[in-house]
Every structure is written in structure tokens, then in C-alpha cells.
Amino acid sequence: MSVPSEAGGVRLELICGDEAAYSSTLDQLVSDHVASRMTSQDPTLWGPDAESEAGKRLSWVSLGESSRPLVDEITALRDELLAENVDHIVLAGMGGSSLAPEVICATAGVELVTLDTTDPGQVAAALADSLDRTLLVVSSKSGGTVETDSHRRAYEKAFTDQGIDPTQRIVVVTDPGSPLQQTAEDAGYRKVFLADPDVGGRYSALTAFGLVPTGLAGADIGQLLDEAVAVSSALAADDEHNPGLRLGALLGVAHNGGAGASGSDGAGSDGAGSDKVVFADVGSGITGFGDWAEQLIAESTGKLGLGLLPVVVENSRAPGFADAKKDAIPVYLGGVEGSPEPTSGWAAGVSGPLGAQLLLWEYATAVAGRIIGINPFDQPNVEEAKKQARALLDAPDQGSTEEPQLTDGAVQVFGMGFDLSSASTLAEAVQAFFATAPELGYVSVQAYLDRHADRSAADLRSAVALRTGLQTTFGWGPRFLHSTGQYHKGGHPNGVFLQITGAVARDLAVPDRPYTFASLQHAQAAGDATVLADKGRPVLHLHLTDRAAGIGQLLETL
Numbered sequence: 001m002s003v004p005s006e007a008g009g010v011r012l013e014l015i016c017g018d019e020a021a022y023s024s025t026l027d028q029l030v031s032d033h034v035a036s037r038m039t040s041q042d043p044t045l046w047g048p049d050a051e052s053e054a055g056k057r058l059s060w061v062s063l064g065e066s067s068r069p070l071v072d073e074i075t076a077l078r079d080e081l082l083a084e085n086v087d088h089i090v091l092a093g094m095g096g097s098s099l100a101p102e103v104i105c106a107t108a109g110v111e112l113v114t115l116d117t118t119d120p121g122q123v124a125a126a127l128a129d130s131l132d133r134t135l136l137v138v139s140s141k142s143g144g145t146v147e148t149d150s151h152r153r154a155y156e157k158a159f160t161d162q163g164i165d166p167t168q169r170i171v172v173v174t175d176p177g178s179p180l181q182q183t184a185e186d187a188g189y190r191k192v193f194l195a196d197p198d199v200g201g202r203y204s205a206l207t208a209f210g211l212v213p214t215g216l217a218g219a220d221i222g223q224l225l226d227e228a229v230a231v232s233s234a235l236a237a238d239d240e241h242n243p244g245l246r247l248g249a250l251l252g253v254a255h256n257g258g259a260g261a262s263g264s265d266g267a268g269s270d271g272a273g274s275d276k277v278v279f280a281d282v283g284s285g286i287t288g289f290g291d292w293a294e295q296l297i298a299e300s301t302g303k304l305g306l307g308l309l310p311v312v313v314e315n316s317r318a319p320g321f322a323d324a325k326k327d328a329i330p331v332y333l334g335g336v337e338g339s340p341e342p343t344s345g346w347a348a349g350v351s352g353p354l355g356a357q358l359l360l361w362e363y364a365t366a367v368a369g370r371i372i373g374i375n376p377f378d379q380p381n382v383e384e385a386k387k388q389a390r391a392l393l394d395a396p397d398q399g400s401t402e403e404p405q406l407t408d409g410a411v412q413v414f415g416m417g418f419d420l421s422s423a424s425t426l427a428e429a430v431q432a433f434f435a436t437a438p439e440l441g442y443v444s445v446q447a448y449l450d451r452h453a454d455r456s457a458a459d460l461r462s463a464v465a466l467r468t469g470l471q472t473t474f475g476w477g478p479r480f481l482h483s484t485g486q487y488h489k490g491g492h493p494n495g496v497f498l499q500i501t502g503a504v505a506r507d508l509a510v511p512d513r514p515y516t517f518a519s520l521q522h523a524q525a526a527g528d529a530t531v532l533a534d535k536g537r538p539v540l541h542l543h544l545t546d547r548a549a550g551i552g553q554l555l556e557t558l
């Protein structure tokens, strides 16, 4: 084990599978001045192809300071709202526009309702909850994300129907010049916070995107910024104790199979490297950190057939963690002490307050990106699924008439990209599907369901991991499309995809739009499955005609 290090409130314990490769890479990062160059926003660190994107994506390094003026502005608005008895904050935002707020509020123990779903039941339940006390924060960097626009429309109508002036109850966070800024100004919404445009969505935790909803909900955002500032000089230092360089070096070198340079010799399924980062919380004091880190790591690194797949597990005894194989780097959030020797040789323990860890992981991911040899600031494959979904929305009958290949109880079975013809039961279909997964590949379970009402679907992660012995991720659709979706299409091509959809009891219109929440949800699932199958990835789509019965049946089958 390398010597534990502490800097700026962060403690790192690293277990290195190849000390020589790790140390020489760390030395190289120090002598290349990677940390100070990153802090001075040098866009050349990731090669010529990444330079123009990196040139407008590096402002996150100094947000601890530059976001400070927002604190008073947000606090003043919160005081105004409380004086009006408006204390129920709902956030409409996808990916980088909601994942950080969720972890910040959960950790602070303050209530924030996050809407990053198109499930009609889940949206309807949110609309029915405390509307008289509700403020909606509509967050979108691009200002063009369909889910967020749909939520804004639904809330605007709901407020109006209840005799509440919607303009007083909607606040917007967006980039300057976005179509959402225009919409907000035309409508006269209460306030528009313009975010720093030189920060990408997944690095935006300490911009207005992270701070506005959480500060309005009552989290101590001043403290969060203080925590980031406390670690920032350690992250900027060109020395071997820098925790960002150390953690980034471990992730990059483990991915490359011990090679310091770019990952051209591959990882994962060919046995060369460890291409999965498995997160278990062992007492970090932070709630849901892995869900935020998931987007940062997957979207930043999962491209060109390379990258690190984040896997968030239930606890350190969960399948995929304690029994992790050589394709995995276990990460102990809260400290590695007393852990068993990892099979891959690589592991990390990370502790520290949330504000510091947000910045630490951003540095480490960008450093790992340099070692792996990708541009950590683009997301070249995310648009593909959106395009397919749009095409299906324009032709809404496509797909819905498709006949299942078999029906077993409450589960209709459809297969894409692999042969299902010999299966006549759910159990056989599942068996045939798992048989397509490569050794040291992964299974991605994707549930386009109601995260609250259908929460038992999340048990499928450990059930699949136990059954297959493969690293298994779980994501709620369409939320994961804005997080791990990039990796599924652009990362190591060793995944298989279990997609679950469910019957809709009552659909919900998207006001002034030709689609409903159910048709949008359907188009998103079908669009992503088509893109995956077109790339040769096996997709098993299970449609639950009765959600509760179907989840139960599937768990039993596994």
C-alpha cells in the first residue's frame, strides 16, 4: 500500500497493483506540471484534438472563489420565499444539472425533490405534492433538454390550474444566451441565474447549477465552497503529494493495465487492465456520492472504446465489491482500512468533506483522462440516443406495435442484437442473454420506471451481479442516459443491456407538445436500445405489463 496522504482535508489511501508504473506516471505528471497547468486552465493538456473544447471547459478549477458572490444572492431569494411560505423546492434538471444538487442536499439532510424522469406516475406524484408551497428550479445548461422543458411546462400548467401565478414560482438556471434564458425572460419568471459557460455540465457542481437549488433548499453552500477552497492549493501543486494527481494516476494506470501512457493496449475484457471503478460507501458521511461521480467518470472517460465504467454498489459486502475480479478498482468512500487485498491489485480509500471531494474527483478524472488518452470534456455519443428518440417521437406509432418474442406471466420479452429464438420462458431468455456477455464484461440494468413507486427494481442490480458474477450497474431511465449513457455507447465494448419498461396506469400530457410523458419515456427507451443494438451490443428488453408483479417475477427468476 502506498503511504496514506492528507491534504486540504482529504485523506487518500491507495493500493497499487504496479508500484513502478504508478510511481513513474506520477513523476511524469509532476515534471509535466499537469496540476499547475490545469489550474491555470491550459487547454493543451489533452492533445490537439481536445484543445478547442478544453479551452472553454476549465473554469471549474477556481469555482470555490468565483462562485462566492452567488451565496448572498441565493440566501436573499431563500429568505424572500420563506416569507411567502414557499419552502418546497423542486428541481427539474438532467445529469449535471441535478446530480450534484441531489448529493449536496441529501448530505446536508435538507429536502429537495429532483425530477429527472419521464415516468408519468412519478411526475404526477411530484405535481400533486405541496404545490401551494412549491418553487420550481428549472436547470439546463443548454436550455434545450426535452425532459426539463417538459417538466417546466407541466408545472407551469399545474400552478395556473391551482390559481397560483407561475411566474412567481419558477426560477431558472442556464447558460447565457440559451433558449431557456429567452423563454424565462419572455415569460417573466421570477429570477434567472446565469451560470459560468466555461464549465461543462458534469463539472458544474460548484456553479449556479449546484448552488441555486441546494441553497434555496437550505444547504450550507458557503461551507461547501470553503471545503473546496481548502483543498484547492493541494490540487494545484506540482508535487507527488497532490491528491488529484495521485488518485488520477491510480485510475489511469490501472485502466491501462500498468502502462503509464495512453490506453492503446486496452483494458477489461482482454485482461490487460482494470476498466471499472466500483464505489462502496463505508462511512464517508456523504449520501449518494457515487451517483454524482458516476456521471463525471463515465461521461468524461467512456469514449473511443476506452474509459472507466463506474459501478455503484449497495455496501462493501455487496456482490461486485468484496468479490471484485481483476477488471475492478474498488473505491472505499470513507477509508480503505482493514479491507481485503483487491484481486486486481488496485484499490483506493478516499475520505474528506463533500466540497473538497467534488473538486478532488474533477481533477483526478481530468488527470486520468490524460493518461488514458481521451478528451475528458466532450460526450460524443450522447446525442445518438437523443436523435433516435426524436425520430420515434415524430413517428409515435413505430415500435409500439412490435410483438414480443415471448410473454411469460407479467413480462413481455424482446431481444435485440442476439438470438432469442430458442427461449420459451423468461428464465431461458435471461439465460440466453447473460450468455452473450464477455468474460470480464458488464451488465447494465436500465429501469424506465418510477424511482419511488417501483423502487424494488433497484434490487435487480445485486441479483444480476450475484447471478452472473459480472460487474453490474443499475440506472433509472432516462436519468442514466445523461450519466453513464455515454460510456455504454462509447466506452469499452464489453457491456450487455437489460432494459426494463412498465405499463403506464395513467399518462400525463406535456402541455402544448404533441407527445405525452409516456410516449417520451417509450421513445427514449426504444431510441437507446436501437443505438446500442446498432453498435452490436446485446439488449434484452423486458416490458412489465404489471410493474410490481413483473419486478417480483424477474427477481425470482434471477
Ligand SMILES: O=P(O)(O)OC[C@H]1O[C@H](O)[C@H](O)[C@@H](O)[C@@H]1O
Binding pocket: 094, 095, 096, 097, 139, 140, 141, 142, 143, 144, 145, 148, 201, 202, 299, 379, 382, 481, 482, 483
Ligand atoms: O444541463 P443540460 O444542458 O440540460 O444537460 C443535461 C445533460 O445533458 C446531456 O445528457 C449531457 O451529456 C450531460 O452532460 C448533461 O449534464
